[in-house]
Amino acid sequence: MLMSAHTVAARFEIPYRACLDADGNPIGPLPSFAQDAQLLRDMYRMMVRARAFDAKAVNLQRTGKLGTYPSCLGQEATHVGVGAAMDPEDVLFTVYREIGTKFWRGVDMYRILLYWGGDERGTLYERCPQDFPFCVPIGSQMPQAAGAALAMQIRGERRCALAFVGDGGTSQGAFYEAINFAGARSLPLVCVIVNNRWAISVPVERQTAAQTLAQKAIAAGIPALQIDGNDVLVVRETVGEALERARSGGGPSVIEALTYRIADHTTSDDASRYRTSEEVQEAWAREPVVRLGRYLRARRLWDDAAEETLKRECSDEIEAAVRRYLATPKQSTDAMFDYLMAEPPASLQLQREQARRYAATRG
Amino acid sequence: MLMSAHTVAARFEIPYRACLDADGNPIGPLPSFAQDAQLLRDMYRMMVRARAFDAKAVNLQRTGKLGTYPSCLGQEATHVGVGAAMDPEDVLFTVYREIGTKFWRGVDMYRILLYWGGDERGTLYERCPQDFPFCVPIGSQMPQAAGAALAMQIRGERRCALAFVGDGGTSQGAFYEAINFAGARSLPLVCVIVNNRWAISVPVERQTAAQTLAQKAIAAGIPALQIDGNDVLVVRETVGEALERARSGGGPSVIEALTYRIADHTTSDDASRYRTSEEVQEAWAREPVVRLGRYLRARRLWDDAAEETLKRECSDEIEAAVRRYLATPKQSTDAMFDYLMAEPPASLQLQREQARRYAATRG
Amino acid sequence: MAKITMVEAINMAHAWEMEHDPSVVVLGEDVGINGGVFRATVGLQQRFGATRVQDTPLAEGLIAGTAIGLAAQGIRPVAEIQFMGFIYPALDQIASHMARLRNRTRGRLTCPLVLRMPHGGGIHAPEHHSESLEALLCHHPGLRVVCPSSPARAYGLLLAAIRDPDPVIFLEPVRLYRFIRQDVEDDGRALPIDSCFVLREGSDVTIVTWGAMTVETLKAAEQIAAEGVSCEVIDVASLAPIDFETILDSVVKTGRLLIVHEAPRNCAVGAEIAATVSEQALYDLLGPIRRVTGYDTVMPLYRLEYDYIPSPARIVDGIRSTLAE
Amino acid sequence: MAKITMVEAINMAHAWEMEHDPSVVVLGEDVGINGGVFRATVGLQQRFGATRVQDTPLAEGLIAGTAIGLAAQGIRPVAEIQFMGFIYPALDQIASHMARLRNRTRGRLTCPLVLRMPHGGGIHAPEHHSESLEALLCHHPGLRVVCPSSPARAYGLLLAAIRDPDPVIFLEPVRLYRFIRQDVEDDGRALPIDSCFVLREGSDVTIVTWGAMTVETLKAAEQIAAEGVSCEVIDVASLAPIDFETILDSVVKTGRLLIVHEAPRNCAVGAEIAATVSEQALYDLLGPIRRVTGYDTVMPLYRLEYDYIPSPARIVDGIRSTLAE
Ligand SMILES: Cc1ncc(C[n+]2csc(CCOP(=O)(O)OP(=O)(O)O)c2C)c(N)n1
Numbered sequence A, B: 001m002l003m004s005a006h007t008v009a010a011r012f013e014i015p016y017r018a019c020l021d022a023d024g025n026p027i028g029p030l031p032s033f034a035q036d037a038q039l040l041r042d043m044y045r046m047m048v049r050a051r052a053f054d055a056k057a058v059n060l061q062r063t064g065k066l067g068t069y070p071s072c073l074g075q076e077a078t079h080v081g082v083g084a085a086m087d088p089e090d091v092l093f094t095v096y097r098e099i100g101t102k103f104w105r106g107v108d109m110y111r112i113l114l115y116w117g118g119d120e121r122g123t124l125y126e127r128c129p130q131d132f133p134f135c136v137p138i139g140s141q142m143p144q145a146a147g148a149a150l151a152m153q154i155r156g157e158r159r160c161a162l163a164f165v166g167d168g169g170t171s172q173g174a175f176y177e178a179i180n181f182a183g184a185r186s187l188p189l190v191c192v193i194v195n196n197r198w199a200i201s202v203p204v205e206r207q208t209a210a211q212t213l214a215q216k217a218i219a220a221g222i223p224a225l226q227i228d229g230n231d232v233l234v235v236r237e238t239v240g241e242a243l244e245r246a247r248s249g250g251g252p253s254v255i256e257a258l259t260y261r262i263a264d265h266t267t268s269d270d271a272s273r274y275r276t277s278e279e280v281q282e283a284w285a286r287e288p289v290v291r292l293g294r295y296l297r298a299r300r301l302w303d304d305a306a307e308e309t310l311k312r313e314c315s316d317e318i319e320a321a322v323r324r325y326l327a328t329p330k331q332s333t334d335a336m337f338d339y340l341m342a343e344p345p346a347s348l349q350l351q352r353e354q355a356r357r358y359a360a361t362r363g
Numbered sequence C, D: 001m002a003k004i005t006m007v008e009a010i011n012m013a014h015a016w017e018m019e020h021d022p023s024v025v026v027l028g029e030d031v032g033i034n035g036g037v038f039r040a041t042v043g044l045q046q047r048f049g050a051t052r053v054q055d056t057p058l059a060e061g062l063i064a065g066t067a068i069g070l071a072a073q074g075i076r077p078v079a080e081i082q083f084m085g086f087i088y089p090a091l092d093q094i095a096s097h098m099a100r101l102r103n104r105t106r107g108r109l110t111c112p113l114v115l116r117m118p119h120g121g122g123i124h125a126p127e128h129h130s131e132s133l134e135a136l137l138c139h140h141p142g143l144r145v146v147c148p149s150s151p152a153r154a155y156g157l158l159l160a161a162i163r164d165p166d167p168v169i170f171l172e173p174v175r176l177y178r179f180i181r182q183d184v185e186d187d188g189r190a191l192p193i194d195s196c197f198v199l200r201e202g203s204d205v206t207i208v209t210w211g212a213m214t215v216e217t218l219k220a221a222e223q224i225a226a227e228g229v230s231c232e233v234i235d236v237a238s239l240a241p242i243d244f245e246t247i248l249d250s251v252v253k254t255g256r257l258l259i260v261h262e263a264p265r266n267c268a269v270g271a272e273i274a275a276t277v278s279e280q281a282l283y284d285l286l287g288p289i290r291r292v293t294g295y296d297t298v299m300p301l302y303r304l305e306y307d308y309i310p311s312p313a314r315i316v317d318g319i320r321s322t323l324a325e
């Protein structure tokens, strides 16, 4: 116990990091992977791909071919940067917007369409079979991610769990419980807080008095960082460092990525009810895709021809996915029962037959 | 958005404060109320009273006259200091151990006995009718305290809600949710974290990696302080300041009081299973009652005669409360039904009569 | 008097009560400037100010706990949970405190408040947005659970709920929010809670149901009327405590009972109704009580949701099987 | 073979399975060096190490969520919730995820785990320590809910629960923890879940019950046997899914059914049993099904708890009233 009358028990600092400015100019030394032109181009491609898919999904919803859909417009750098930082063996826990990360990990556009099209088969991730599906109950993915990290620790594996959470999500107790536990056990867990300024109509200033969301990690006694989440270089760099530290036993960390939800909350939302168009326009000036494109072009790693090709590839891929999605018949009613338990109880068998009968009569 | 590559987004400090050392010697300038001999004596009396009652309660449990009981031994300074800092108009939310605070606010020993004796009438606080009863589900008192603070804010009152929470309680999401909300709205809420080092058998180091519990407040963007919770002067001082700031619109704060649970967790617990007797002995050397007594005697505000009188008064009061408690017949079975709703549903009437019938036959 | 939808009626009840009782305060996620994701609280913040209509942080446990603290302090909170599927984080506050505060303090502290939330499926919403969890709440003594099925009943029952001296869970069937328009007088008149509403009189079979299933049930009743079967349709409306008198009277008259609800069958409110009726009116029953309910599986994502939710065809078959023996 | 208590049998089952399945990991509040507040996990940390027997921070939602993450990763968690009254903060994880993970991922991710917890009252415990909340869990499709009533059944059912490919909620009746000693062979033999146990054969009336109420019920059966009434007592044991075959067979034989449970009556598991039996065996019933249950009020603090919990006298009266008509 400290013995002097007035002293300081603890001191903390939340560092801030960025690599590129809003126009794509380097504002300091770049991470070494910036020498890897292939990686830079891949990240750019994935961001463009996510944005193109996103626009199509919104469009499908508007024309009645998809359910409610949460756009990722403006957040592509955070999502793709995290994907690029992860190892395939790591395990991903998302909320619902992070298609850039899912794409990077090999999830088909088709699956994403199925999920938002009201079909559970949208969670069948062939190439990242341990990743969790989208998690709609806000914050609830966090303790599960801590559990996955604990499994890795118990088995002594060099892997990491990565969990996204939104600015709104940081108000849920489950978020704090999980990062606190991760700290107490030094779990291999990296939490990326996507601060896109809004939780539906509630601005982050109303969500919390904390001047940064990164500082929430201080409550858990774990290191944290605030970064420019529209700068894919700093996302890839800082998340990569955090993952590597976690995998090698260095414990968890929290990264707050500052970005902006340019779109409505979902296709059911009308953001003009609660925020100004000026604010959205300002956000456009800082958005991540053009920024990275400028940087790549300045370094002569990208040009109009490449852009042209990419656009065509994206649109071909998207069209193919949409065609496949629209051609997919809905599941049989059996699917409601077949996956509930390994061995469904006898009573369910009767209900299964009943459902099948009514489906047949409905045609 | 910050523009330089590596900078600092935020800095924090957790101050530590104490007035008396473990032997009761001042270790710096004392608060001005230290001139108020009456107040000092009252706080001492209340701490002794709490300790004497506590010992009796444990004894009653051992002899089968009381249910499971959670001793407050060693934590009297935190509990009494908070009581002394509060205005009668403030509203108190406790966990289950804080009898020193309840006593200060006018709750009878008799009520405390009734409650731990398995009788709901133990929550009838005549002199602080807005205070909440003990709250057993750990952490759940916190959002309620925020709600009470919000009511005060809505009505523009100069009052404050004060909520205790344990070190274990800081792991529950409800704790974070409440302080975060209090910060976001600048609510008149003071939260006192009683860090008594243990949550049953789990030491605080296993509960969290945070080096102080006060720093949990940084997550909520609100000021926090760590204090010596066995020093009633610093408890009274810092909690008083926090309450006054909150009442006058200055917003919430968190105070971590460092103390020690000298007793078993409850009478059902055997702490020797999980901690050393050396640790407990060390805690005895820092315990709060002797410490304040020494300080008072050094200032000639207390002597053996006063101690003698106090002991007698306490034991008289305790004996009277115990007699009244033991003489209290159990509630009629009607009580199970009469308080459920303002107007109990018809179906309950039948059950009420049924319960009465069986009680009669049981005799 | 204007023809309004259920969600407008709910909004109107809020406004009436806020106008007449200054202690009423609205809180929840997005209830302020956005007026709630279904617009149930639209315009209230503009009219009554940001103190009386407050957006909360995103934490349902916090919302419920805050409402308890407010209520115990004499404010009348009307709190919104954005969808019933998100009630779980609030259950500790609801069950351990809200339902018990009066009882555990022997009446010293009380908890008059309303917790409103959208209920059920059928609007092609995302995962976790279509749950029917009334049984969880009804099982807890100390709570009232109310579920209106028309604009007028929504208006009158919400007023009653806000004025009730005990906590009321107010379930709003999502697919009825804008289903019909009805004349609703804005007269501040509450409807009785703890009472069923007979929606259709009949003599051959009693059908009890609530919420959005009243619509499917009335359709089925209409359909089978063509075959000469006369159904009495009862909207239970108050799911806890239930007005068994009305239900039993009807069963005594018809001798047959069908229960229809959207929630999965096992341990649901329909089980309690079946158990109580068969206990108290066994000899009046001409055949077994039947239940047409959601299946005992997870509410599916939306492409199959109408294969899950009882359809008029299933209800008609339910009626037939009730009459078969 | 040693005569052991139920809590010792539970401990023994843990040890057997941890010994034979290295993926089994125990977690919860105070389960480590302290061995749990009831000593169910005593000695396990010493024997299997602090990695396989872990104290968690004080957060039930965290415990349940962590268990899900572990299970999906191939660890077999056996997690303890210290008392059933503290399950509420875990319900979001249980209902929104644990019960659904297999279904929502079409079988890609599964959730084989056990969540153990003390159940019910009768030991003069403090507030919130005596709850019987099985109905909340049984209502959720995708969960198994098991409640043993003897040391041997606790041993065999816990082994079955740990080995089950789906999440199992394992309810341990507190007042049976040390109620009797029984020979239990430590042979790693699991008992079937999804099956009732017939504790006493009889011909006049079927009584179904579970957990600690089996003791009161057997007492009542014994008592009334002196009057020549022959009771068949069935321990439901698996509360979800329920083995209705055994129950219905018995009801067909006796023609009468009494349901006994400690939880409040409204919307409880007893309601489902009554509803299902009266639906499927109406014409075999010679009189109304009766329920003897906890009252529809909050479990009182301990001085009145035995006025709340069904007593043998109440059960005897319940039997009589079942036979009366
Ligand atoms: C537990 C819970 N409560 C409420 C909701 C409804 N809801 C869906 S998204 C959302 C806002 C989320 O905001 P944030 O965490 O910042 O994520 P963002 O949408 O900005 O990506 C709300 C309130 C929910 N899905 N889960």
Ligand SMILES: Cc1ncc(C[n+]2csc(CCOP(=O)(O)OP(=O)(O)O)c2C)c(N)n1
Pocket: B095, B097, B136, B137, B138, B139, B165, B166, B167, B168, B169, B170, B196, B198, B199, B200, B261, B265, D029, D058, D060, D082, D086
């Ligand atoms: C939600 C909940 N979970 C578990 C318990 C059981 N329990 C009672 S006290 C306690 C430890 C509390 O520790 P702490 O918050 O440090 O308070 P202290 O007992 O040290 O005063 C536990 C786990 C509980 N009462 N509530």
Ligand SMILES: [Mg+2]
Pocket: A166, A167, A168, A194, A195, A196, A197, A198, A199, A200, A261
């Ligand atoms: Mg957001």
Ligand SMILES: [Mg+2]
Pocket: B166, B167, B168, B194, B195, B196, B197, B198, B199, B200, B261
């Ligand atoms: Mg403690």
